[in-house]
């Protein structure tokens with residue numbers, strides 16, 4: 001089974017597997033959304049089944065909630081949890097200061113609320129997500145459906161005034177219809193090329209009427225765990241400066257990897 005999986009899947013798996021070790025009995029844990037976060041949920045489900053790990057998970061999307069329940073994780077809402085020990089999530093891009101672009105999977109609003117309500121945010125990613133400057137990945141912005149073309153025009157006007165490199169944006173679609181988030185909103189993807197000042201852009205975007213939230217996560221992520229296709233894992237904590245390098249043995253983990261690979265993909 002593992003032979004059928006791509007190096008990217010392996011990289012996502014090893015990052016997720018390492019992050020799953022951070023979860024301890026009694027914790028309240030934010031569960032991210034996306035293919036890397038789905039590996040994490042499967043790894044945690046494995047620990048629940050095999051070790052009797054007892055923790056409660058707060059999913060950041062209906063997709064993650066479904067998968068978490070399916071693998072045997074106790075799911076609670078953020079209203080019940082109020083505050084979390086840790087949130088573990090994927091990212092579309094991260095830079096050297098651990099600023100992120102998120103929302104490629106359309107769950108940025110719940111992801112940002114949950115991550116912000118956590119003592120620690122851990123990002124799990126394959127090495128391709130590491131960038132010098134954010135912005136090659138289109139920046140998702142969640143907007144309310146009412147008057148979205150006006151909101152889009154206001155955003156583009158703002159981008160011109162801020163002298164941002166790329167200025168055009170596209171409404172995310174599912175087939176012929178606009179994509180609808182878990183909160184009933186739409187997503188505009190901003191094709192910027194390079195974001196000079198993520199903090200400033202995030203603040204300005206969120207002041208535009210109709211914008212609910214944007215996919216820039218500034219000063220939210222504490223730890224990044226990067227996985228590589230050959231099993232290497234690199235963990236860096238921005239607060240302590242701590243760096244850890246290790247390698248996950250695929251032979252040892254082959255069965256688990258194969259079993260987990262059988263779970264429905266995100």
Ligand SMILES: O=C(CO)[C@H](O)[C@H](O)COP(=O)(O)O
Pocket residue numbers: 032033034035036037089090091092101102103104105106107108111
């Ligand atoms: O922000 C996200 C979902 O809204 C995801 O974390 C991001 O898109 C990364 O996804 P993947 O792990 O599939 O590469």
